Structures are given as C-alpha cells and as structure tokens.
Amino acid sequence: MKKVLHALLAALLLAAAAAGARPITPASDSEVIETLPLAGAQRSQLQRLRHAVAARPGDAALATQLARKLLEQARRDGEPRFAGQALAVLRRWADDSRDDGGSELQLVLADTEQHVHDFERATHRVQSLLQRDAGSPQGWLMLATLQRVQGRYAASDQACRMLARLGAALHANACLAENAALRGEADGARRVLQQLLATNGDAATRAWLSTTLAELELRAGRPAAAEAAFRASLAAQPDAYAAIALADLLIAQHRPQAVGPLLASLPRSDSVLLRLAVAARDARSTQADALLHELRERLAELAQRGGASSPHAREQAMFALYADGDAARALQFARINVRAQREPIDVLLLTAAARASGQSETHNEGRALAREIGLHDQRLAS
Numbered sequence: 001m002k003k004v005l006h007a008l009l010a011a012l013l014l015a016a017a018a019a020g021a022r023p024i025t026p027a028s029d030s031e032v033i034e035t036l037p038l039a040g041a042q043r044s045q046l047q048r049l050r051h052a053v054a055a056r057p058g059d060a061a062l063a064t065q066l067a068r069k070l071l072e073q074a075r076r077d078g079e080p081r082f083a084g085q086a087l088a089v090l091r092r093w094a095d096d097s098r099d100d101g102g103s104e105l106q107l108v109l110a111d112t113e114q115h116v117h118d119f120e121r122a123t124h125r126v127q128s129l130l131q132r133d134a135g136s137p138q139g140w141l142m143l144a145t146l147q148r149v150q151g152r153y154a155a156s157d158q159a160c161r162m163l164a165r166l167g168a169a170l171h172a173n174a175c176l177a178e179n180a181a182l183r184g185e186a187d188g189a190r191r192v193l194q195q196l197l198a199t200n201g202d203a204a205t206r207a208w209l210s211t212t213l214a215e216l217e218l219r220a221g222r223p224a225a226a227e228a229a230f231r232a233s234l235a236a237q238p239d240a241y242a243a244i245a246l247a248d249l250l251i252a253q254h255r256p257q258a259v260g261p262l263l264a265s266l267p268r269s270d271s272v273l274l275r276l277a278v279a280a281r282d283a284r285s286t287q288a289d290a291l292l293h294e295l296r297e298r299l300a301e302l303a304q305r306g307g308a309s310s311p312h313a314r315e316q317a318m319f320a321l322y323a324d325g326d327a328a329r330a331l332q333f334a335r336i337n338v339r340a341q342r343e344p345i346d347v348l349l350l351t352a353a354a355r356a357s358g359q360s361e362t363h364n365e366g367r368a369l370a371r372e373i374g375l376h377d378q379r380l381a382s
Helices: 002-010 040-055 060-077 081-089 103-115 119-132 137-149 153-165 169-182 186-198 203-219 223-236 240-252 256-263 270-282 288-306 313-322 327-340 344-357 365-373
Strands: none
Touching: 040 060, 060 081, 060 103, 060 240, 081 103, 103 119, 103 137, 119 137, 137 153, 137 169, 153 169, 169 186, 169 203, 186 203, 203 223, 203 240, 223 240, 240 256, 240 270, 256 270, 270 288, 270 313, 288 313, 313 327, 313 344, 327 344, 344 365
C-alpha cells in the first residue's frame, strides 16, 4: 500500500494555497483566538482599522478597507484565518447581494467567500453585481476565476472576453490562455504566457504569470519546466501559493529535504503543515511523528467544527490518503470536495483515492469527471 500511495503522490499533490476558514466571533474583545505572525507596520495598520470599525460598526467603507487588508494578509501568508476574520467583519452585509454597502464591499465579500471555498455564493454575488455594473473589470475577472475553479470553462471564457471588451488585454489574454491550457491546448497557451512575461516587468504580474505557466507545465507533464517557472515566480515576489505548489513538486520528485527550507518562512497553516509532515515522513526525519500528530489533531478539530461538508474536505482527503493510508476515508472526502471545486488537483485527488481504495468500480471516477468538464491533464494518464 505504501508503494502505491507514494506513486499516487508523485502524480498529484498540487493544492490551492489556503484551506477554508469559518468566521469566529469572540465572546469579548479580550478573547484571544490565535496569535498570528504579522510585521510591525501591518499589525499597527490592522489594529488602527479594527479600532475604527469597532467605533463605527455600520461604516461600510471602513469595514471594506479592513476586510480587504485581512484578505491580502491571508493570501500573502497562506493563512486562512485572516479570511475568516474578513468574513466576520462583513457579516452584517453578507446576506444581501444587492448594492448595500457599495459595489466595492460586494466584490470584497465575494473575494472572501471565494477564498473560503464558498464558490456558489461568491458566483451568485458577482453575477448580481455585474447585472448592475457590467463595466467592472475586477468583477469579470473574479467571475472568470470562479467559473474556472468549478470546471465551467466555457462560462469562464465568456467572462474573459468581457475583460477584453473593457480594455483589460493583459488579464483577458492570460485568462483565455489558462482556460485553453486546461482544455489541453498547452502549446498555444504557453506561447501566450511567455509573450506576456516578456512584455510585463511588474513583479506582481510576473509572479502571477509565472505561476500560471508553472501549473500549465505540470499538466503538460514537464516537471523541470514547472519547477523553473515556480522559482521564477518566487524570485519575482514571495507567495505562499507558489511556495506550497513547489513543495508539492519537490515531494513528488523524492526531494523532501528541500521542503523544510522552502516553507520555513511561512506561517504553519494546515496546508503548510501537511507538506512539512509528508516531507518529514519521506525524509525519515525525527520530526515526522510530531508533525503528523499535530496535523491529525488540527484536522480532527476542523471536522468537529465544520462536519463532512466543510471547506477543508480537500485537506482531509489528502491527509487520509498520504499520511494515514486510509483510502476509503480519502475517497469519501474527495467526493465531497469535487461537489464544490473542480480544479485539476481535485480531479487528481479523486482519481488517486479511487484507485487506492481497491474498488474497481470507482477507478474511473476522476477520469469521468475530467471528461465531463473538458479537463486535459497528463498526470491523469500516469
């Protein structure tokens, strides 16, 4: 079984940067939920905004500003708890997708819902916004991403084309190229992304395009090119998503000793801890047992809080398959996971769990889902 799981691991292990998070409401201002690492300036800015929002809880502009900063922090650190805090800040506006609080608030709300994997709700919110304001490039880009994550490539293409009509050529071309690559048109999409990289010098843009190119190369079965692109992304701008994705590639290539240094500067989110634990186990490190125990306790707590339908189903499935060797449980969570999100990692995870389960009737579940949504990924054939 261990050899089978290791082979499956080599074909998979690419996940989104952050797991889902549910907002937590403290009983009082003095209650500490968890201490999270922040740079001094960032901590001071967030503290000032928190005080301002507490003094004026109905001020939508202030709440939007704080929520946006929290979401930026969540993405930068790969720490989903900040996204949960952002949802808590916007709670009073969350149940109405109308223009209450302004379009910017609705966009931040949708972005936060997307971050915690509530894709259907976020999609509905953005669609409602675009019915009122069809000239929002940010709204169309977000809708394109939401549709893509759910495996709706044609709908994502439509949103990408709206970006082009609004003059956002860079994002429109990258958006269409990413969808084309998912459908198996890797060569043409690669050329587009490389051309965009050659003509854009902004660090954040180069990091985003390089990560997109790296994921294309993974699906095309070119791991060396993927690693080069991931490293280019990280050189342009540090990013938790790219670092975790590169860690997965290193684990798949039997290079677990390189994972610890790569992830050392990141907060120990569930996603980071999962990679550290798997890498430590593969490297036969003395820290492996402690890391696996810590991760097991975390995921047990999440399961109790969120139940089987929680946004942590992907992490639960990955841990069950790659750490516990419980293929049946992994398959259960993988099936739950693909109800909400259908990125390549989710299809691969379903395929791996189905194969490992030993149930012949389940072996083609992942491939059938890939055919249904039009996904082409060389790793599915391995």
